[in-house]
Amino acid sequence: MTQRRSYQVGTGLFILLGFTALAYLATQTTSVANFSQGDSYLLKARFTNIGQLKLRAPVKLAGVRIGSVESIALDPVKLEAQVQISVDKRYHQLPDDSSAAIFTSGLLGDQYVGIQPGGSPDMFKDGDEFVLTQSSMQLEDLIGKFLVNGSPPQKPANGDVPPAADAGKPAAPPTDTNKH
Amino acid sequence: MSAVRKEPSRIADALAQVGACGLFLFQILGAIPKSLRHIKETLRQIWFVGAMSLVIIMTCGLFVGMVLGLQLYYVLSIFGGTAALGTVVSLSLYRELGPVVTALLFAGRAGTSITAAIGLMRATDQLSAMEMMAVDPLAYVAAPRFLAGIIAMPLLACVFNALGIFGAHLIGVSWLGLDNGTFWSNMTSSVDVWKDVINGVWKSTAFGAVVALIAVFQGYTTPPTSEGVAYATTRTVVFSSIVVLALDFVMTAFLM
Numbered sequence: 001m002t003q004r005r006s007y008q009v010g011t012g013l014f015i016l017l018g019f020t021a022l023a024y025l026a027t028q029t030t031s032v033a034n035f036s037q038g039d040s041y042l043l044k045a046r047f048t049n050i051g052q053l054k055l056r057a058p059v060k061l062a063g064v065r066i067g068s069v070e071s072i073a074l075d076p077v078k079l080e081a082q083v084q085i086s087v088d089k090r091y092h093q094l095p096d097d098s099s100a101a102i103f104t105s106g107l108l109g110d111q112y113v114g115i116q117p118g119g120s121p122d123m124f125k126d127g128d129e130f131v132l133t134q135s136s137m138q139l140e141d142l143i144g145k146f147l148v149n150g151s152p153p154q155k156p157a158n159g160d161v162p163p164a165a166d167a168g169k170p171a172a173p174p175t176d177t178n179k180h
Numbered sequence: 181m182s183a184v185r186k187e188p189s190r191i192a193d194a195l196a197q198v199g200a201c202g203l204f205l206f207q208i209l210g211a212i213p214k215s216l217r218h219i220k221e222t223l224r225q226i227w228f229v230g231a232m233s234l235v236i237i238m239t240c241g242l243f244v245g246m247v248l249g250l251q252l253y254y255v256l257s258i259f260g261g262t263a264a265l266g267t268v269v270s271l272s273l274y275r276e277l278g279p280v281v282t283a284l285l286f287a288g289r290a291g292t293s294i295t296a297a298i299g300l301m302r303a304t305d306q307l308s309a310m311e312m313m314a315v316d317p318l319a320y321v322a323a324p325r326f327l328a329g330i331i332a333m334p335l336l337a338c339v340f341n342a343l344g345i346f347g348a349h350l351i352g353v354s355w356l357g358l359d360n361g362t363f364w365s366n367m368t369s370s371v372d373v374w375k376d377v378i379n380g381v382w383k384s385t386a387f388g389a390v391v392a393l394i395a396v397f398q399g400y401t402t403p404p405t406s407e408g409v410a411y412a413t414t415r416t417v418v419f420s421s422i423v424v425l426a427l428d429f430v431m432t433a434f435l436m
Contacts, residue, residue, distance in 0.1 A: 003205075010231050011224070011226050011230070017339060018332075018339060019338075021341070022334075024342055025274070028370055029367050029377075030376065032373055068419045105366075110366075
């Protein structure tokens with residue numbers, strides 16, 4: 001009889017252990033772990049290109065996660081991506097002239113929304129929109145610009161690239177690109 | 181001459197075995213309602229095939245995770261992507277290695293003991309004795325073990341995965357000096373509950389059913405000799421391994 005009881009207790013413990021492991025895997029190692037626990041407020045941002053930004057992607061300030069991407073939609077009139085991000089209520093002191101940009105974590109990493117705090121005395125409120133945004137960097141565009149802008153004498157010939165677009169971009173070292 | 185004549189009959193034998201195994205599955209499924217009356221027997225079998233396999237599953241999970249941590253760290257460092265170690269380890273564990281390696285270990289640890297136990301019952305005429313006493317051996321012997329395999333396998337696979345992640349964390353973070361936050365945040369941002377974790381659970385459930393079915397079938401149909409039981413045990417491991425790996429390919433193609 002005692003042996004039979006020990007079976008049942010052991011079986012119960014085993015099943016419990018299995019489900020604990022499953023619960024641990026499902027909640028601690030997956031995107032479920034990224035759901036913010038407390039209250040949050042929504043902010044909007046418009047980007048001309050969001051790249052590979054995904055739902056529930058992290059929102060970071062100074063590298064610290066403060067929220068996640070809530071929804072991604074295309075504005076049918078302005079033809080821009082409209083991204084809603086939810087920010088943890090603990091971080092309610094974001095200046096309303098902060099800017100949002102889409103970055104890639106590492107070379108192979110996922111994309112996330114990075115926030116640069118501004119200096120305004122007024123803070124963001126629920127539903128506010130970022131005035132300053134910077135779209136995700138498209139590797140293909142960058143390579144294209146490097147190839148086009150690399151050799152300065154040929155610049156006028158390739159008139160299809162507006163000069164303003166490449167003003168802020170670092171040009172490739174001339175020694176490197178003259179070989180092309 | 182005799183070899184040529186033997187070949188078709190061997191193929192026919194193999195086909196007949198597959199067919200008999202399929203029919204046996206339906207017999208077991210039919211006996212499951214009746215076996216629910218012996219629910220304690222099922223619990224006892226979960227203890228035997230599940231809880232008793234925990235030690236080997238946990239040890240192997242830990243070592244597989246540690247090896248994955250080392251190997252993938254080396255490969256990823258070539259591309260400068262060691263930050264993705266947690267992601268790669270967890271995805272490969274959840275999607276492939278966890279269910280498959282657990283199923284192979286399960287076939288070796290639990291499948292063989294199921295086959296040997298039922299095979300000995302067959303060899304010593306205990307199954308016939310049960311029929312004589314109007315106890316359906318399908319409901320009392322076969323179905324509980326089959327159910328126990330289905331229930332125990334996903335749980336074992338989850339334990340395996342958890343230990344694997346722990347092992348990879350041990351190697352990556354504690355030994356190779358990867359940042360703890362990077363390890364977890366990259367993992368949590370790319371692993372999905374349904375697509376990765378739950379798909380792995382489905383896979384391991386199917387593997388558990390297949391391994392348990394083959395083990396019970398081999399034991400049930402073994403020739404009633406000591407040699408027959410020995411062969412049946414071997415066949416359980418061989419067939420389960422082949423079917424698990426083949427089924428893994430098919431399920432991966434469908435669940436992707």
